[in-house]
Amino acid sequence: MSEAPLRLYADAQFASPYAMSVFVALQEKQLKFELFAVDLGTGANHEERYAVESLTRRVPTLAHGDFSLSESTAITEYLDETFPDAPIYPRDRNLRARARQLQAWLRSDLMPIRQERSTEVVFYKKEAPALSAAAELAVQKLYFAVDQLLSQDASNLFGEWCIADTDLAVMLNRLVMNGDNVPAKFASYATRQWERESVQQWAKLSRPPL
Incomplete structure (x- = not known):
């Protein structure tokens, strides 16, 4: 099964942070995969073929041979269990649980x-306008x-990248990236993370105009 081909379905704009998460995971594990764009604007995610593969009709969806899975954290956990080389979650049980907690919260x-x-x-x-009071509370x-x-x-949350x-x-x-007031420690961390090769491979994908 681990030798079966991998296909990643992402949004056509390649702007989904969740599709990006799976893309980065695949890159970090140095797995070969095909990347397919699903045009959410035209409702391509509701077409029967995709709906059957995805189940949730959302992106990302990963197809591995005749098995398919949607929801990004389910996918990255599946990848880590199926391809244990180059782990993308901390090895320590408590830190691994904390990483999953953070992922769930951000989503x-x-x-x-x-x-x-x-x-x-x-x-x-x-560019986006000033944050509302509700957004300011969320930022804090x-x-x-x-x-x-x-x-x-x-440089990383748990000593090593995950x-x-x-x-x-x-x-x-x-x-x-919007120029909001972000504490230097957080901004520096985010900038360093963005320079990671796997992240830059996603950032540099060709995107259609909005």
């Missing part, structure tokens, strides 16, 4: 930031959590 909370600082800011350099919540996890001048570093860097760069 389920902080909605005002995600709404007012979409990833178009990151991948299309689109984000900063509090990051401050607890990130030591001064730390996939949660990429996910956190995307969230922080929504603010950094």
